[in-house]
Amino acid sequence: DSGVTQTPKHLITATGQRVTLRCSPRSGDLSVYWYQQSLDQGLQFLIQYYNGEERAKGNILERFSAQQFPDLHSELNLSSLELGDSALYFCASSLPSGGVSGYTFGSGTRLTVV
Amino acid sequence: DQQVKQNSPSLSVQEGRISILNCDYTNSMFDYFLWYKKYPAEGPTFLISISSIKDKNEDGRFTVFLNKSAKHLSLHIVPSQPGDSAVYFCAASVSGGSNYKLTFGKGTLLTVNP
Numbered sequence: 271d272s273g274v275t276q277t278p279k280h281l282i283t284a285t286g287q288r289v290t291l292r293c294s295p296r297s298g299d300l301s302v303y304w305y306q307q308s309l310d311q312g313l314q315f316l317i318q319y320y321n322g323e324e325r326a327k328g329n330i331l332e333r334f335s336a337q338q339f340p341d342l343h344s345e346l347n348l349s350s351l352e353l354g355d356s357a358l359y360f361c362a363s364s365l366p367s368g369g370v371s372g373y374t375f376g377s378g379t380r381l382t383v384v
Numbered sequence: 385d386q387q388v389k390q391n392s393p394s395l396s397v398q399e400g401r402i403s404i405l406n407c408d409y410t411n412s413m414f415d416y417f418l419w420y421k422k423y424p425a426e427g428p429t430f431l432i433s434i435s436s437i438k439d440k441n442e443d444g445r446f447t448v449f450l451n452k453s454a455k456h457l458s459l460h461i462v463p464s465q466p467g468d469s470a471v472y473f474c475a476a477s478v479s480g481g482s483n484y485k486l487t488f489g490k491g492t493l494l495t496v497n498p
Contacts, residue, residue: 272427301484312490313428313473318483325483360427368477368484372418375427 273297276361276376284384288349291379295342295363301325302344303364303373304336308357319344320366351383387411388476390489398497403461405492407474410455414476418486419448419459422471431472432459464496 273296283289295302304316315328319338330336333351338344348355358380362373389408397403407417415436420428434441434448434457441448447460461468474489 272429274427303485313488315488318485320483326485358425362427364484366484367479368416368486370433371430372420372433372475372477372486373428373430375420375429377427378425380425 272374272376274361274363274374274376276359276379278379279377280380280382282382282384283351285351285353287351287383288347289351289381291346291348291359291361291381293344293346293361293363293376295344295361296374299363299365299374300342301364301366302338302342303362304330304344304346305360305362306357307360307378308354313360316346348381353383356381356383385410386490387414388474388487388489390472390474390492392492393490394493394495396495396497397464399466400463403459403464403468403494403496405459405461405472405474405494407457407459407489408455409457409476411476411478411487412455413478414487415479416477417448417450417457418475418477419446420473420475420488422473422491428473461494464494466496466498469494469496 275294300321305313316330318326362375418433419431422428471491475486
């Protein structure tokens with residue numbers, strides 16, 4: 271157990287629908303990062319939050335949005351889903367300075383859009 | 385612009401031999417480098433890191449070498465074991481900034497054959 275909890279582990283939904291992925295960071299970590307991995311490709315950075323505020327944006331579609339709540343958990347909302355959104359979605363957390371090991375990743379949510 | 389590059393998408397080695405995974409970077413501000421290991425359907429896990437003030441860091445079978453002048457680092461695994469078969473991501477960061485963020489390479493799939 272890495273300390274970063276992602277729910278649900280698996281999600282199957284239809285095109286056009288909306289889903290919410292949830293992430294609880296490791297205790298003490300203020301930063302949360304979201305990544306998408308499609309079909310054995312690399313890690314595509316989506317968005318970063320630090321203590322409730324958006325800090326950096328990557329290749330995140332306008333149909334996707336995220337937020338970090340006062341208790342530091344984060345949610346990634348994916349709407350108007352398309353087949354191409356099927357992927358593994360990872361959340362990671364870190365200390366403000368990263369520490370020795372940088373990010374701690376969760377085990378991911380596998381999203382399948384049918 | 386890809387600031388961290390792993391030019392070999394895959395590598396295959398025999399059990400017991402050395403595995404060498406390479407990574408190049410372009411941003412001279414990077415001063416901390418990490419390697420992560422990822423098994424299928426799991427989140428990446430931290431493997432080893434190195435600061436730019438060093439040129440080598442060793443942890444058991446894993447050694448990372450850093451050549452700052454060439455902007456190149458490599459991960460050596462000796463001896464390689466079948467359980468080392470995974471995707472390896474190289475990552476880099478800049479210390480002391482106002483926002484901690486890692487830049488990842490696209491990964492190298494290592495296959496260790498028995």
